[in-house]
Every structure is written in C-alpha cells, then in structure tokens.
Amino acid sequence: xxxxxxxxxxxxxxxxxxxxxxxxxxxxxxxxxxxxxxxxxxxxxxxxxxxxxxxxxxxxxxxxxxxxxxxxxxxxxxxxxxxxxxxxxxxxxxxxxxxxxxxxxxxxxxxxxxxxxxxxxxxxxxxxxxxxxxxxxxxxxxxxxxxxxxxxxxxxxxxxxxxxxxxxxxxxxxxxxxxxxxxxxxxxxxxxxxxxxxxxxxxxxxxxxxxxxxxxxxxxxxxxxxxxxxxxxxxxxx
Numbered sequence: 158x159x160x161x162x163x164x165x166x167x168x169x170x171x172x173x174x175x176x177x178x179x180x181x182x183x184x185x186x187x188x189x190x191x192x193x194x195x196x197x198x199x200x201x202x203x204x205x206x207x208x209x210x211x212x213x214x215x216x217x218x219x220x221x222x223x224x225x226x227x228x229x230x231x232x233x234x235x236x237x238x239x240x241x242x243x244x245x246x247x248x249x250x251x252x253x254x255x256x257x258x259x260x261x262x263x264x265x266x267x268x269x270x271x272x273x274x275x276x277x278x279x280x281x282x283x284x285x286x287x288x289x290x291x292x293x294x295x296x297x298x299x300x301x302x303x304x305x306x307x308x309x310x311x312x313x314x315x316x317x318x319x320x321x322x323x324x325x326x327x328x329x330x331x332x333x334x335x336x337x338x339x340x341x342x343x344x345x346x347x348x349x350x351x352x353x354x355x356x357x358x359x360x361x362x363x364x365x366x367x368x369x370x371x372x373x374x375x376x377x378x379x380x381x382x383x384x385x386x387x388x389x390x391x392x393x394x395x
Contacts, residue, residue, distance in 0.1 A: 158176065162176075168206075171203055171210075174189060175226050179226040180192075185222065186222070211235050212235065213227065262375070264373075264374075265372075266369065266372055269298070272362060276305060279355045280309060284315045284316070286353070287318045287319070287352065289319075289351040290351040290364050291318065291328075292325050294364060295327075303327035306328065307332075310332055314336065317386075318339050320342075321344075340394060340395055350362065350364065350365065356379070357375065357379050359378050359382050
C-alpha cells in the first residue's frame with residue numbers, strides 16, 4: 158500500500174501519517190507522532206500538506222485538535238477531479254504549446270563526405286544566402302565547388318553571397334553569374350568560416366584547421382540570420 162500511495166503522489170512521511178490516521182479514526186498530533194515515530198513538529202507540517210491535498214481534516218473537541226484521514230474512496234474522487242480540471246484546460250494548453258514551442262534540431266557534421274552531402278541538399282531550395290569564407294573553400298573542396306555551381310545553375314537556384322575581395326574563378330563564370338549576386342566586405346577576405354542560409358536551415362562550415370560543420374534546422378534562427386545577412390548586404394560593396 159505504501160508504494161501505491163507514494164505513486165499516487167504522497168511522500169514517505171505523508172504516507173505513514175495518512176495510514177496511521179486512517180487506522181486511528183481520529184487522533185491528536187501527539188498520538189500520530191507516537192504511532193508513526195515522526196517528530197511532533199514535523200507531524201503538523203505533514204498534516205498541513207495532507208490538508209492541502211484534500212485528504213486530511215481537523216476539528217476541535219474539548220479544547221483539543223483532532224485529525225482524521227479522508228476515506229480511501231476520496232483518493233479516487235480527487236483523482237477524477239484533477240482529471241476533469243486538466244481536461245477543461247487541455248485545449249488551451251495545446252494551443253499554448255503549439256504557439257510557443259519552436260522545433261529546433263542541431264546536427265554536427267564531421268568529415269568532408271557528410272558536409273558535401275549537406276551542401277548538395279541546398280539544391281532542393283530556390284535560394285541560398287551565404288556570407289563569410291569564399292576562396293578558401295576551394296582549398297578544402299577542390300573542384301567540388303565549381304561542380305556545385307554548375308549544378309546550382311542547372312537547378313535554377315539563386316545565390317546571394319557576401320564574401321571577401323578575392324572572388325573564386327567559378328563564381329566569375331558567365332553562366333554562373335546569371336544566378337549569382339555578389340557583394341564584398343574586407344572583413345571576409347581571410348575569414349575561415351562560411352555561413353549558409355537556405356529554407357529553415359542555418360549551416361556553419363569551419364574551414365580553419367579541421368573541417369567541420371554545424372547544421373541547425375530552426376525557423377527562428379534562420380529568420381534571425383536572414384536579418385543579419387540583409388544588414389551586411391546593405392553595407393557590402395557591389
């Protein structure tokens with residue numbers, strides 16, 4: 158019984174006191190202290206906790222306070238009442254949850270193969286925004302960047318890029334230029350990190366030392382990153 162009562166939500170001392178009071182019928186705090194071995198001062202604290210839960214009552218008789226436990230069936234009635242209360246507010250809780258919780262997924266990509274695969278996933282979107290490292294990418298990816306550019310044009314995927322003054326050769330190709338819009342910032346000339354925004358994804362690729370990337374899927378974060386990109390675009394040179 159003790160285990161079941163604790164699963165119901167009673168603490169160990171609440172369980173001891175409830176059972177002792179149930180057996181005694183009615184008892185003073187001193188009696189309950191003797192029956193349970195719980196200190197008298199603590200007995201009062203536990204009684205107050207049980208009264209707040211609706212399973213202990215008190216009354217005064219002959220200038221003494223007595224305490225009695227609620228009948229066992231009252232536990233079921235209280236659970237049903239709690240269930241009704243939750244059901245009443247459940248629709249609002251679900252609305253609140255849907256409106257405030259933003260699903261957010263983060264994934265660490267290690268190794269050139271997994272990063273290349275994610276870069277190719279960009280081709281499933283109509284637009285790619287990128288700022289940061291540019292020419293240094295060719296050192297890590299070799300011909301992959303030029304091949305990606307050709308595939309991007311074939312898929313009619315627009316790219317807006319804010320990069321350093323040194324523009325990679327494949328970006329200057331006449332076919333690629335038709336769907337590639339570039340502005341430059343000195344800040345990114347030797348920058349070793351590239352930041353990509355596409356769909357609901359924000360991808361950061363570190364090209365300094367060991368090649369690694371972090372992919373975050375979140376509307377909230379991509380919206381913030383788009384705002385940052387727009388501000389950088391305003392101050393970058395055409």
